[in-house]
Amino acid sequence: MPRKLRVAASSHGVLPDDMLLQILVHLPAKTLCLFRAVSRSWRSLLSDPPFVAEHKSHHPGPVIVTCTGDFYDRSTIEILDLSGNVVKRIATSMRDPRLVRTCRLDLICVTGSNHCTASHVINPATGDMFALPYTRAKEHAHVKDFFPK
Numbered sequence: 649m650p651r652k653l654r655v656a657a658s659s660h661g662v663l664p665d666d667m668l669l670q671i672l673v674h675l676p677a678k679t680l681c682l683f684r685a686v687s688r689s690w691r692s693l694l695s696d697p698p699f700v701a702e703h704k705s706h707h708p709g710p711v712i713v714t715c716t717g718d719f720y721d722r723s724t725i726e727i728l729d730l731s732g733n734v735v736k737r738i739a740t741s742m743r744d745p746r747l748v749r750t751c752r753l754d755l756i757c758v759t760g761s762n763h764c765t766a767s768h769v770i771n772p773a774t775g776d777m778f779a780l781p782y783t784r785a786k787e788h789a790h791v792k793d794f795f796p797k
Contacts, residue, residue: 673703678735681775695774704773711735713756713772725758727772738775742768 725738759767
């Protein structure tokens with residue numbers, strides 16, 4: 649990793665930080681998502697960009713992203729591995745979501761099928777989601793492509 653990460657909650661020194669990090673980077677993403685609830689320091693560690701990059705280097709491979717839901721129900725974004733196993737489910741408040749093509753899978757843009765719905769950006773590694781500013785202008789209502797830097 650490019651820099652030393654501090655782990656505040658490492659069982660009071662039972663495991664050295666470096667050893668704990670080496671264990672964590674080899675665990676599946678689904679397990680790490682559960683570990684985010686251990687403490688604020690673990691959540692911070694597991695969301696830290698250098699840790700995410702290190703974990704990603706140990707778990708390469710494409711994923712499949714799907715949306716389920718309809719105009720009347722809330723939807724779920726599902727991230728699957730190539731075997732079809734659900735790696736992560738992200739509940740959204742959007743109705744009838746549409747995935748927007750990305751140039752890479754670090755971030756995913758999701759927009760509603762009607763122009764009154766705000767678009768959302770989702771980080772599949774952490775499950776964090778935030779809404780983009782809402783616009784009523786129809787010429788800005790449809791997102792064609794999303795290319796994060």
